[in-house]
Amino acid sequence: MTSPAIARADADAAPAAASGPAPAMTQRNLAFQGFRQQIIDARIRPGQFVSQRELMQLLGMSLAAVREMVPRLEAAGLIKAVPKRGLQVATVDMKLIRNAWQVRAMVEREAVLRFAEVATPATLQRLIDDHEAILQRALQPQPDPGLEKDAQAVDWGLHDLMVDSIGNEILSEIYRVNSLHVRLIRYDADSMRPMQVVPAMREHLEFLRALQAGDRAGALARMMSHIEQSKHRVLSGMLQGGAPLAA
Template structure:
């Protein structure tokens, strides 16, 4: 296999592992063997062995002597560090987005949120919660993507996995908090619509600190 083929396999293995984490088929703190990773990621042993150093470097697993590979566990230190990094990245990103995003992109994000809130007035179904969670991630991902900075995007992607693990374990969107979270998003989107970068930064900071506080208190 050529270098591009090996790289593609490593990327697929990383994506498979991330999906297992985010769907909670692999749990935070769980111990795994290389053999189990081969089976769960549907990749070869050679690919998994190449994957492990990257997962360790990204802080997603840790090798424990005599015990195997431990998936990162959710603790106060991880929550603090992940949210602090998120705040740094997204405050810069929202400032750029406010100045450079197309009106159409802002309108699409706003319409997506308003449509979900309108449906929530009738009934908050499991399907609607899934749509709301997707809209949440879509907003934050779009803001980072607009920076068009590969280094920042890569850092964000790894941290986003940790944030989403924390959210899944602590404070994922549910019927009781959907309106609050989306009202915070609408405050961000309203500032973007007005092209008010300072207000957008302040609203994003308020939103992230609120999520951090909820993660600590749950």
């Protein structure tokens, strides 16, 4: 049986059709989603200090909405209050890297097993086509200013789809919060540049083709290897950039 997440993904890939209005979100949730997008777009840096009023301007939200959002960010470990300094975005260290990738491995192991059961041939082929298109762009000699953003969308789109295919909203929320930590770490490591896109896309394609061939054990092994390799790429990028890696 196809999961709702797969059905939505297939529908999103189909030609647009008329639909009703999206459900309303609370101001706090809108502010949180705005903060999340700032991390995704690399406009908020690890370790950055920011005031509530600066967040209000950055997110285009009211001060009340920002104040309601802050406890959620603190609970998620994305920011902390520093006396006389304001709010500090999470800093990157070895503990954060270890914890974030451990959560990834635990959640995505279960996600791969479920995704292998519910992913349709059309979904797998669409994902393969998307990855191959990004890979070909990354291999071109001329600069591609849109590559990094598009590669991130394809990269994280696969992981999010797999986790959502489990059908557990609590687990999906845990994963998405953790993915923000991973994105902060990746930002520090500068890890989605073209030279990093190529191995990531190739590893994803190996995983997807294993699924397409019905090799679930091979697909699981390839995804676990990809997660480990992505951690090594981040560590390598941070060390090359001279970033401190305190334990």
